[in-house]
Amino acid sequence: MSINFKKAINVSYNYMRDLLFKPFQLRLWIMLAIAAFLAGFSQTSLYNTGGGHEKTTYNQMTAFVNQYWQLIIIVFAVLAILSIVLLWLSSGFKFVYTDMIVKKKDKIGESFRDYIDSGTSYFKWIIVFYLALLILIIASGMLIFLGVIIYNNIYFKITSIASGVFLLVVILILASIIEMFAQNFVVTVMYAERIPVISAWKKVIAIIKNNIGQSLLYILANIVIAILVAIYYMAALIASVFIMIIPAGILALFGFLIYNSFANHVFFIIYVSFFGLLTLIAWLIVLSGLMQPATVFQRCFAIDILSQFDKTYDLLSNHYDAPNPIPPMEDGDLILPEHE
Numbered sequence: 001m002s003i004n005f006k007k008a009i010n011v012s013y014n015y016m017r018d019l020l021f022k023p024f025q026l027r028l029w030i031m032l033a034i035a036a037f038l039a040g041f042s043q044t045s046l047y048n049t050g051g052g053h054e055k056t057t058y059n060q061m062t063a064f065v066n067q068y069w070q071l072i073i074i075v076f077a078v079l080a081i082l083s084i085v086l087l088w089l090s091s092g093f094k095f096v097y098t099d100m101i102v103k104k105k106d107k108i109g110e111s112f113r114d115y116i117d118s119g120t121s122y123f124k125w126i127i128v129f130y131l132a133l134l135i136l137i138i139a140s141g142m143l144i145f146l147g148v149i150i151y152n153n154i155y156f157k158i159t160s161i162a163s164g165v166f167l168l169v170v171i172l173i174l175a176s177i178i179e180m181f182a183q184n185f186v187v188t189v190m191y192a193e194r195i196p197v198i199s200a201w202k203k204v205i206a207i208i209k210n211n212i213g214q215s216l217l218y219i220l221a222n223i224v225i226a227i228l229v230a231i232y233y234m235a236a237l238i239a240s241v242f243i244m245i246i247p248a249g250i251l252a253l254f255g256f257l258i259y260n261s262f263a264n265h266v267f268f269i270i271y272v273s274f275f276g277l278l279t280l281i282a283w284l285i286v287l288s289g290l291m292q293p294a295t296v297f298q299r300c301f302a303i304d305i306l307s308q309f310d311k312t313y314d315l316l317s318n319h320y321d322a323p324n325p326i327p328p329m330e331d332g333d334l335i336l337p338e339h340e
Contacts, residue, residue, distance in 0.1 A: 020032075136171045146160045233291065304316060
């Protein structure tokens with residue numbers, strides 16, 4: 001069968017518009033922003049790119065590790081536990097976000113309770129997936145390491161490095177495609193049928209095998225959409241900075257006053273740690289809210305494409321039977337094809 005991408009775009013755009021803007025409901029936007037934020041929270045990384053002090057030597061680093069090794073182990077253990085908890089939350093909130101879109105709900109807790117088992121099933125799979133990916137990345141990294149450090153022969157150096165880089169690129173591309181199908185199709189199948197992740201993967205793999213060409217087109221369409229969303233993201237990022245600059249500036253001013261008022265800077269450190277974290281989370285939620293038109297569109301697009309492969313997953317048509325239906329179409333609206 002052939003995918004009607006124009007239909008999928010029409011359905012996704014109209015669904016997003018009517019969900020978010022007809023009428024505009026601030027509570028729904030906030031709840032969707034929080035759910036979307038948590039659904040992708042485990043994939044959010046904030047890296048410290050500041051360079052180290054030039055006078056820091058290997059011996060000093062070794063002395064630091066030897067002196068504080070117990071604290072280092074505790075910090076890494078806490079970070080590992082926190083990462084696992086956030087990954088579990090992220091897995092569950094993928095279903096919460098889907099449920100809120102499909103049913104036009106603004107209640108996060110209810111959706112989370114309904115799909116906690118599905119989220120846990122997906123979480124177990126994603127843990128295994130990430131561990132396998134880590135092993136493959138380490139293997140490709142070893143080839144690069146051998147080429148850079150071990151081999152002296154120039155032929156072996158070039159061959160090893162080139163093989164490692166090529167393998168790493170292939171692994172990352174395949175991993176991205178697998179995760180795309182997992183988030184877009186597997187989550188939808190699990191949500192619609194209330195089945196475990198392995199059963200859902202079997203159904204998705206069968207769909208892909210029966211529609212190889214259309215699945216490749218879907219991958220290309222997702223790349224194009226991702227580029228457009230990235231452009232929109234930059235605009236949303238700039239807007240979120242302007243929104244947060246006043247409250248962040250006020251908090252920074254209070255922090256400056258506290259720093260100059262107390263000789264002991266412990267209170268200042270506590271203030272910065274607490275309100276700095278709150279400000280960061282608030283900024284990310286604001287950014288998530290501004291991204292809702294794009295995020296809802298992407299989720300609806302995936303659901304509609306999957307429904308074209310199998311009508312069992314035609315979840316968006318249920319929207320018209322909901323207690324709060326979409327208002328009638330008006331002149332100038334995108335044409336929304338009728339569902340069979």
